[in-house]
Amino acid sequence: MATENKGPNKEAIRKKLLEHQSEAKIVRRIVLIISIIIILLIVVIGGGGYLYIQSALKPVDPKSKISKKVDIPIGSSVTGIAERLESNGIIKNAKVFKYYVKLKNEGGFMAGNYELSPSMDIPEIVGRLKTGKVLQQAAFKITIPEGKQLKEIAHLMAKAIHKKDQDVFNQLNDKNFVKGMMAKYPMLLTNEILNYNIKYPLEGYLYPATYSFYKKNPSVEEIVSAMLDKTKTVLSQYTAESEKKKLSVHQLLTMASLIEEEATEKADRKKISSVFYNRLKKGMPLQTDPTVLYAQGKHKKKVYYADLEVSSPYNTYKNTGLPPGPISNAGKISIEAALRPEKTDYYYFLATADGSVIFTKTLAEHNQEKAKHISNKK
Known part of the structure; x- marks a missing residue:
C-alpha cells in the first residue's frame, strides 16, 4: 500500500513546486515592472524638479530695464526677504531662493532700501544683500550706441570723465595698457588683437550698452573693465555656437561688426x-x-x-x-546674425x-x- 501511494504524492509535490515557481516568476515580473515605473517616475520628477529649480534661479526677465525699490527691514528672516522679493517681482520663487541660501550657506543679509531689477539672477541679488549695496544714485552714466568705433567711444568716455579725447584714445591704444587688459581677460583678448595689421586693438571689444558709475572720477581702466566685463558676459552665451562654427572671438566680433555697419x-x-x-x-x-x-x-x-x-x-x-x-562695436542682434x-x-x-x-x-x-x-x- 505504501509503495502505491508514493508516486502520486511526488507528482502533487512537483505540481505545487511548478505552481510556486510560476507564481514567483509573475511576482518577480510585477516587482520589476513596478521598480521600472518607480525609477522612471523618480527620473521624470527629479529631472522636472531640476529644470524647475534651474529656471527659478534665473532672472524673471533678463531683458528688463526696470529697477524697483525694495525695502529690507532690520531683523528680516530669509523667508521674509524671499517673500518680499517674490511679491516685488524680483525673483520667481521664494522657496527656491530660501533653499539656495541654505544650500550655499549664505547669510549676513543687511537691512536697507535696495534698488533691484527683474533682470538680476539669484546669485547677484544675494551678493547685493550681503554687501549692503543699497539704493545709490550713479555719479554718471555712459551710453555706447551700437556701431560706434573706438575713436567715438574715446570721445564719450573723455567727455564723461572730463579728459581730452586724444589722451583717452592714446591710452586705449597704449601697448602696455592693452597688454594689461589682455592679462585680465585672457579668454576674450587674445594675441589676435596684436596682429600688426590691426589699427586699434580694442576696436569692437567694448560692448554697446549703458554703464553706470558710482565714482565721480573712475580711471579709464575701470571704465574699460566694465565694458569688457559686459562683452565677456554677452559672448559667454554663444561659446558653444562659436566653437561649432570654428569662429574665434576675434573672428566673430569682426563678422558681427561688418553686419552691424551694413545693416x-x-x-x-x-x-x-x-x-x-x-x-x-x-x-x-x-x-x-x-x-x-x-x-x-x-x-x-x-x-x-x-x-x-x-x-x-x-x-x-x-x-x-x-x-x-x-x-566697430556690434550689438547682440548682429552677433547672433554672425552665428x-x-x-x-x-x-x-x-x-x-x-x-x-x-x-x-x-x-x-x-x-x-x-x-x-x-x-x-x-
Missing part, C-alpha cells in the same frame, strides 16, 4: 550674414563699403570708385577673407534710400537694382 533698421541681418558667408565660401572678396571708409578713417554718406583703391588690409574690395579685425546666417544663395545686397535692402543672386541682377535705386553711389 539698416529694415535690414534682415541674417540675410546680410548669409551673403558674407556665401562670398567667403566661394573665395569672393566681401566688397563691403564700411571697410573702405574704416581704412581711410572717414565717415562719408557716399563711397566713390576712387575710395575703393585705398591700400589697406581692411579694404575688402582688394583683399579676400575677413578684414584684420572689427571695424546664425540664413541659408540663401544670395551673393549681393543693396541698401535703398528708404532703408530697405534688396538681395540678389547674380552681379547682373545686382547692377539692375543698382541702376534703379543708386545710380550715382560709386
Whole structure:
C-alpha cells in the first residue's frame, strides 16, 4: 500500500513546486515592472524638479530695464526677504531662493532700501544683500550706441570723465595698457588683437550698452573693465555656437561688426550674414563699403570708385577673407546674425534710400537694382 501511494504524492509535490515557481516568476515580473515605473517616475520628477529649480534661479526677465525699490527691514528672516522679493517681482520663487541660501550657506543679509531689477539672477541679488549695496544714485552714466568705433567711444568716455579725447584714445591704444587688459581677460583678448595689421586693438571689444558709475572720477581702466566685463558676459552665451562654427572671438566680433555697419533698421541681418558667408565660401572678396571708409578713417554718406583703391588690409574690395579685425562695436542682434546666417544663395545686397535692402543672386541682377535705386553711389 505504501509503495502505491508514493508516486502520486511526488507528482502533487512537483505540481505545487511548478505552481510556486510560476507564481514567483509573475511576482518577480510585477516587482520589476513596478521598480521600472518607480525609477522612471523618480527620473521624470527629479529631472522636472531640476529644470524647475534651474529656471527659478534665473532672472524673471533678463531683458528688463526696470529697477524697483525694495525695502529690507532690520531683523528680516530669509523667508521674509524671499517673500518680499517674490511679491516685488524680483525673483520667481521664494522657496527656491530660501533653499539656495541654505544650500550655499549664505547669510549676513543687511537691512536697507535696495534698488533691484527683474533682470538680476539669484546669485547677484544675494551678493547685493550681503554687501549692503543699497539704493545709490550713479555719479554718471555712459551710453555706447551700437556701431560706434573706438575713436567715438574715446570721445564719450573723455567727455564723461572730463579728459581730452586724444589722451583717452592714446591710452586705449597704449601697448602696455592693452597688454594689461589682455592679462585680465585672457579668454576674450587674445594675441589676435596684436596682429600688426590691426589699427586699434580694442576696436569692437567694448560692448554697446549703458554703464553706470558710482565714482565721480573712475580711471579709464575701470571704465574699460566694465565694458569688457559686459562683452565677456554677452559672448559667454554663444561659446558653444562659436566653437561649432570654428569662429574665434576675434573672428566673430569682426563678422558681427561688418553686419552691424551694413545693416539698416529694415535690414534682415541674417540675410546680410548669409551673403558674407556665401562670398567667403566661394573665395569672393566681401566688397563691403564700411571697410573702405574704416581704412581711410572717414565717415562719408557716399563711397566713390576712387575710395575703393585705398591700400589697406581692411579694404575688402582688394583683399579676400575677413578684414584684420572689427571695424566697430556690434550689438547682440548682429552677433547672433554672425552665428546664425540664413541659408540663401544670395551673393549681393543693396541698401535703398528708404532703408530697405534688396538681395540678389547674380552681379547682373545686382547692377539692375543698382541702376534703379543708386545710380550715382560709386
